[in-house]
Amino acid sequence: MNTINLVLCGLGGQGIVFMTRVLSQVAIQKGYDVLGAETHGMAQRGGSVVSHLRLGDVQGSLVLPGSAQFVLALEENEGYRNLPFVAPRGRFFVNTSSPAFPNEKAKDYLDAKKIQCRGVPASSIAMAMGAPMSSNLALLGYFSAFGDEPFSYGDLRSVIQQISPDRFREKNIKVLEAGFDRGIKEKEV
Amino acid sequence: MERREILLGNGAIALGIVESVCQVVTAYPGTPSSEIVPEVIRFVKTSGFNTYVEWSTNEKVALDTAFAASISGKRAACCMKQVGLNVAADSLMSCAYLGAVGGLVIISCDEPMPHSSATEQDTRSMARFAKVPVLDPSTPQEAREMVGVAFSLSEEFRVPVILRPAVRVCHARQSITYGPMVEGGRKADFRRNPDRWAATPRFRLTLHAELNEKVIEIGKRFDRLSDHNFHDLKPGKQYPLGIIAGGVPYAVLRDILREEDRTDIPVLKLGAPYPFPESLTSDFLSACEKVLVVEETDAFIEYLIRDRHKILGRLTGHIPREGELLPQVIHRKVSDVLLELGQQPLKEEESAEAIAVVKALELPVRKPSLCPGCPHRATFFAIRNALPKAIITSDIGCYTLGVNMGAVDTILDMGAAITMASGFYHSFAQDGVAQPIVSTIGDSTFFHSGTSGLLNAVYNGARFILVILDNLTTAMTGMQPTPALGIRANGNKGKAISLERTVTGCGVEFVEVVDPYDLEKMNEVLKKASAYVNDPGGGIAVIIARHPCLIAYREKAIPEKKKILITDDCVECNFCIEHFECPAIFQDQALGRTSINEQICSGCGVCLSVCPTGAIVEVA
Numbered sequence: 001m002n003t004i005n006l007v008l009c010g011l012g013g014q015g016i017v018f019m020t021r022v023l024s025q026v027a028i029q030k031g032y033d034v035l036g037a038e039t040h041g042m043a044q045r046g047g048s049v050v051s052h053l054r055l056g057d058v059q060g061s062l063v064l065p066g067s068a069q070f071v072l073a074l075e076e077n078e079g080y081r082n083l084p085f086v087a088p089r090g091r092f093f094v095n096t097s098s099p100a101f102p103n104e105k106a107k108d109y110l111d112a113k114k115i116q117c118r119g120v121p122a123s124s125i126a127m128a129m130g131a132p133m134s135s136n137l138a139l140l141g142y143f144s145a146f147g148d149e150p151f152s153y154g155d156l157r158s159v160i161q162q163i164s165p166d167r168f169r170e171k172n173i174k175v176l177e178a179g180f181d182r183g184i185k186e187k188e189v
Numbered sequence: 190m191e192r193r194e195i196l197l198g199n200g201a202i203a204l205g206i207v208e209s210v211c212q213v214v215t216a217y218p219g220t221p222s223s224e225i226v227p228e229v230i231r232f233v234k235t236s237g238f239n240t241y242v243e244w245s246t247n248e249k250v251a252l253d254t255a256f257a258a259s260i261s262g263k264r265a266a267c268c269m270k271q272v273g274l275n276v277a278a279d280s281l282m283s284c285a286y287l288g289a290v291g292g293l294v295i296i297s298c299d300e301p302m303p304h305s306s307a308t309e310q311d312t313r314s315m316a317r318f319a320k321v322p323v324l325d326p327s328t329p330q331e332a333r334e335m336v337g338v339a340f341s342l343s344e345e346f347r348v349p350v351i352l353r354p355a356v357r358v359c360h361a362r363q364s365i366t367y368g369p370m371v372e373g374g375r376k377a378d379f380r381r382n383p384d385r386w387a388a389t390p391r392f393r394l395t396l397h398a399e400l401n402e403k404v405i406e407i408g409k410r411f412d413r414l415s416d417h418n419f420h421d422l423k424p425g426k427q428y429p430l431g432i433i434a435g436g437v438p439y440a441v442l443r444d445i446l447r448e449e450d451r452t453d454i455p456v457l458k459l460g461a462p463y464p465f466p467e468s469l470t471s472d473f474l475s476a477c478e479k480v481l482v483v484e485e486t487d488a489f490i491e492y493l494i495r496d497r498h499k500i501l502g503r504l505t506g507h508i509p510r511e512g513e514l515l516p517q518v519i520h521r522k523v524s525d526v527l528l529e530l531g532q533q534p535l536k537e538e539e540s541a542e543a544i545a546v547v548k549a550l551e552l553p554v555r556k557p558s559l560c561p562g563c564p565h566r567a568t569f570f571a572i573r574n575a576l577p578k579a580i581i582t583s584d585i586g587c588y589t590l591g592v593n594m595g596a597v598d599t600i601l602d603m604g605a606a607i608t609m610a611s612g613f614y615h616s617f618a619q620d621g622v623a624q625p626i627v628s629t630i631g632d633s634t635f636f637h638s639g640t641s642g643l644l645n646a647v648y649n650g651a652r653f654i655l656v657i658l659d660n661l662t663t664a665m666t667g668m669q670p671t672p673a674l675g676i677r678a679n680g681n682k683g684k685a686i687s688l689e690r691t692v693t694g695c696g697v698e699f700v701e702v703v704d705p706y707d708l709e710k711m712n713e714v715l716k717k718a719s720a721y722v723n724d725p726g727g728g729i730a731v732i733i734a735r736h737p738c739l740i741a742y743r744e745k746a747i748p749e750k751k752k753i754l755i756t757d758d759c760v761e762c763n764f765c766i767e768h769f770e771c772p773a774i775f776q777d778q779a780l781g782r783t784s785i786n787e788q789i790c791s792g793c794g795v796c797l798s799v800c801p802t803g804a805i806v807e808v809a
Contacts, residue, residue, distance in 0.1 A: 003448075011555070013789075020362070024195050028364045034195055035328070036362040039304075047557040059328050059440035061361035064516040066539020077552045084543035109546045132788065 003056035004032075004149075005063040007085040010074030010095075012049050015136035019072070020051040022140060023151060025159045027055050030150040037061035048078055055150075070148070072139055074122070076101065088113040093143055095122035095135050118142075118186065125178050134168075134175045141179025145187055153180050192367040196228075198358040201329035201365050202296060203228030205336025206266050207240070209292070212374040213258035214242045215251035217637065218666035219270030220305040221359035222298035226268060226669075230679050238372045244669055244678045247603070247637045248273035252280040252295065259293035259349075260386060261377040264340055268296040271312050271353075276603065276638070278315070281349070285319040286396040287385060288347040291375065292340035295321075299355040301486040301513040305665070307585065307602060309511060311487035312353035316463055320400050322407050323351040323463045324417065327440040329363040331460065335417065338461075342410075346403050355485055357437040408464030417460030418469055422476050428455050430530055431477030432523070433470070433490055435459040438483040441516045445523070449536055454523075465493040474499060481507060481526050485514050501526060559590045561773040562747060562791025564736035565658050567705040569596035570769055570799065572627050572656065574708075575715035579625040579654075582609045586631035587665045588658050594770045597629070604638030606630040611642065611651040618652070623723060626653035632688060633663035633671045640695055647696035647729055654718045655697075655731045659688060660738035668741045692731045699730040706736055708798050739791055750792030751807050753785050758804035769799045 006023065010016050017038060024034045036053040052063045065084040071092050073079025079094035083106065086092045092115050094101065101119035102110060110117045122138035131137075137160070144153040157176060164172045196204065203225050206214060216226045226242060233240045241258075245251035248269040258265035269277065274297040281295070297312040316323035324339055326332035332354045339350040384392050411418055422428075432454060434442050439458045446454055457473040459466065474480055474494070482491045482502035488510075491502040501507040508514070508522055517540065524535040559566045569591040572581060583589060583597040584606035591597040599609055610628035617624035630639050635657050643655070663669040670676040675685025692700050699721045703714050711734065718730035737746040755774075759782060765774050766783065774796065777784035783804075796805050 021195075024362060024364075028193060028195055032364075034362070034364040036195075037357060038360055038362065047555050058444050060437070060444045060516060061328075061357050061363075062441070062516050064445070064520060065543070080547055080550050081552055083547055084540040086543070088539065103550060105549050106546055109543060113543075 003054055003058055005068040005087070006053040006070045006072070007063055007068045007082050008051040008053065008072050009078045009082045010049055010136075011078060012047060014049070014074040015133070016049045016051050016074065019136045019140055020053055021163060022156060022159050023053055025163060026155045027053075027150055029155065029159070032150060033057060035059070035061050048081065050082060070143070072143060074135055074139060080106065083109075086113070086115050088115070090115055091143075091146065091148075092117045093120055093139060094118070095120055095139050097121040097124050120179075120182070122179065125182060126175050129171070129175045129178050131171045131175050134172065137172050137175040138179035141176040141181075142183035144176075145180050145183025193364055194367065195362050196329060196365045197224055198329035198332055198354060198361045198363070199224035200228040201333040201363065202336060202352070202354065202359075203232060204365065204367070205333035207232040207236070207238070207370055208333075208368060209264060209337050209340045210371065210373045211264040211266050211292070211294075211340065212240055213255060213263055213265040214240060214268070215245045215254045215265070216243075216268035217245055217248045217251055217273055218663055218669045219273050219298075220666055221300055221356040222268050222270045222273070222296065223666040223669065224359070225296065226678055232370065234679070236370050236372065242678050246672060248277040249280050252277040252284070255293060255295075256280065256284045256287075256289075256349075259289045259291045260287075261291070261379045262375045263291040263377060264374065265291060266294045266296060266336075269298070270306065271297050271299045271310055272307050272602070273297065274312060274315050275310075278319075281315070281319045281321070284349055285321045286393060286400055287388065288396075288399075289343050289349050290347065292343035293349040294336060294339040294343060295349055295351045297351055297353050298359050299353055299486050301355060304356065307600075309486045311485070311489055312351060313462060313489045314487060316351045316353070317489075320404050321349050321351055322346075322411075322461065323353055324461050325436040326352070326354050326358050326460065327436055327443075327458070329358055329361050330365060331417070332358050333365065335460070338414075338417070342407065346407055348400070348403050348407075353436075355437045404464045408467060411461045411464060411466040412469040414461050414466075418458065418466050420455055420457040420469070420473050422455045422473065426476065428453070428477045429532055430479050430481065430527065431455045431457065431473060432481045432483055433457045433459060433473065434483040435462050435490065436485055438485055438514050438519060441514070441519050442483055442523070445516065445520055445535065451535070459490055462490050463493065470494065479526075479530060481523065483508060483514065483519060483523070556593065557590060558593050558770055558772055559587065560739055560791070561771055561789050562739045562793035562795075563587070564660055564705050564734065564738070565591060566594070566769065566771060567708060567736075567795045568629070568656060568658055568711065568734040569594050570795075571705060571708050571711035571715060572596060572629070573768065575712045576625050576627060576654075576719060579627045580613055582606045582613065582626065582628045584630040584634050586634050586658075588629060588631060591629070594768060603634055604630070604642050606634075607639050607642035607646060607655060610653040610655070611646040611649065614651040614653055615649075625719065628653055628655045629658055630655070631664075632657060632659040632661065632673060633669070635688070636672050636686070636691075640691060643692070643695040643697070643729075651729060652722045652727070653729060654715065654722055655729060657688060657692070657731065657733045659733050659735040660741070661735070662738045662741040664738045664740065668738070688733055692733075697729050697731050699728065700733065701731075702733045702735055704736050705734040706793060706795055708795060747791055747793055751794035751797070752792065753790055753794065753796065754806055754808050755783055755785055756804050756806055758802050759783050759800075760802055760804070762801065764801050765796060765799050765805065769796060771796060
């Protein structure tokens with residue numbers, strides 16, 4: 001079985017750790033061996049936060065650049081910063097509402113490597129649902145619409161049901177759903 | 190059904206500790222080791238065990254305590270970060286000689302890069318310095334297994350054993366299958382033996398000889414410790430290149446070679462590198478023409494190999510001498526060596542082009558800064574304002590970030606804010622210069638190693654202002670309680686130690702407690718303290734700047750949230766951005782002016798008295 005590599009990135013406080021938890025929990029429930037790496041300590045004080053996740057028979061917790069099938073970014077610049085991780089033909093989903101995304105300077109590269117690049121207005125989706133801090137769930141929902149093994153919408157949803165704190169559970173599911181709907185609409189574009 | 194869960198590497202280590210029926214666990218928090226204790230407590234609580242777990246006041250205290258448990262016959266573990274082992278070195282060097290009864294395992298977590306540490310030092314070198322065995326796990330699962338191995342070795346050879354997981358083990362997450370956890374252990378039984386436990390120099394020579402014997406015996410054992418020290422040489426085959434690796438670099442290398450199906454490159458993994466497995470290594474060296482050593486955080490195995498004529502590594506410049514050996518670094522360096530030896534290199538890297546693309550984007554560098562609303566920001570701002578010419582010595586904690594505000598001049602080690610302030614005072618006073626000096630140290634760091642420096646400063650007549658940044662928690666490492674809170678590691682009530690009385694007990698006669706959010710009051714007390722320091726009858730002045738950490742206490746830290754606005758009176762002087770450095774105040778490119786980011790503004794309102802033109806106002 002081939003290794004599945006993901007890189008999740010953003011800024012401190014955006015909920016990267018929660019996103020990683022959801023995806024790893026889905027994977028472990030589907031019987032995958034899971035290994036990941038996260039940022040702690042000084043780097044959490046407002047700096048870039050990156051989380052690596054690897055599914056399969058691996059021992060190293062970090063993803064080798066050029067080998068992540070999925071890079072999900074909660075902030076545009078952090079997305080670009082982690083662009084080198086995206087594998088050819090991988091998915092590069094970035095939370096942004098900027099019509100200028102992706103940057104001209106990156107476009108040729110993305111095309112040459114056949115990287116599927118999507119600007120996802122995750123913050124706006126979350127804001128519209130009355131949960132401005134939940135852009136992470138909107139992006140997860142969008143991603144789940146693509147149904148990549150093992151991250152199906154249904155499984156993500158049930159894990160979020162399980163692990164969300166009581167007071168956020170309902171909101172979290174709503175934002176996930178809104179992200180998913182958006183993803184379904186844009187999937188075949 | 191078997192229970193499988195994703196655990197942090199530190200959780201896997203904690204599991205290993207509890208599975209090994211360890212009865213006493215002591216620690217001082219420090220990245221990347223801090224989560225071991227909370228995870229131990231979680232397992233102990235869910236299992237209903239009566240394991241004793243404490244946050245000690247520092248690492249030496251922690252090791253001494255664990256050592257006493259060990260010589261009472263109990264298994265004891267002591268956890269810290271790598272620089273913490275320096276603090277505990279006095280204890281370590283001596284207890285290596287005295288030995289152990291119940292298994293004594295020291296877990297010292299290394300941090301290449303160094304993301305959150307003062308140095309990139311290699312705990313394996315400390316182990317060799319102390320002549321105690323060291324185990325170097327590659328994954329959380331291996332770390333968990335090695336805890337058990339370490340306890341057994343410690344009891345069999347009566348020696349403390351060090352486990353040194355690096356950050357990519359501690360802060361990796363891995364799916365782990367639980368095994369049985371049983372309560373058990375032994376009754377405390379200290380057998381008096383002054384020749385050993387209270388050994389005078391005469392007996393120390395004997396103990397040293399005993400330790401040297403143990404080192405030889407354990408080295409032989411490590412030749413056969415095949416779960417953690419092994420190679421994949423095919424009998425009789427000769428190889429142009431072999432690689433020796435341990436710890437995290439082994440895991441990375443193993444994945445790369447498998448991915449690229451490079452069975453032509455044999456690897457010797459040394460998960461137990463000291464005492465050095467001479468014979469196993471010698472077999473490996475004989476089968477290879479050249480051997481690359483890939484290890485973190487320093488050259489260690491490379492130095493232990495006595496005949497280095499075949500060896501490539503950090504000493505020959507084939508492996509970087511500093512920084513983290515990220516997968517891409519190992520990939521490139523191994524490939525370079527293969528090319529140099531005329532062998533087939535690894536596959537072309539996919540990322541080189543992307544790195545150039547990213548570089549062309551000129552992304553802003555994000556440096557960490559104090560959180561919006563952090564009380565330390567208010568304190569630093571007040572100090573810089575009241576005493577612009579002061580040398581500001583600081584210490585280890587979140588407040589090192591005060592350097593962004595130009596409010597931190599020195600950082601050396603835990604407690605050095607106070608000891609260096611003494612040193613500066615005497616250096617200037619000797620020349621008859623009254624140099625203003627302000628020392629800043631956090632509450633937890635003060636309890637860790639501030640008191641001895643303060644006693645010394647008072648006793649030797651130093652003069653400076655000491656500001657204790659009391660945010661009622663150990664913030665940087667993840668909100669562990671301090672002795673002042675009277676809450677113990679397991680959440681139970683302990684005796685609260687008063688910071689004020691501790692300072693008074695050190696002989697300080699000027700102690701004032703101020704909430705730094707009140708900049709005016711803070712300024713006034715700083716001026717008063719300065720007068721006291723310069724008064725012939727004065728001395729050291731201590732200000733306790735007390736306000737709860739926003740991360741630890743959330744809403745409670747800001748009882749009345751203020752809504753802040755920047756008005757048209759703003760003249761774009763950038764004073765607030767440069768000197769107050771709050772992440773919530775920023776240059777809005779779209780508006781072309783300074784603005785408040787409401788999403789992250791804490792509403793603390795401290796900035797209201799910062800703006801020289803009064804353009805920062807509260808919205809009613």
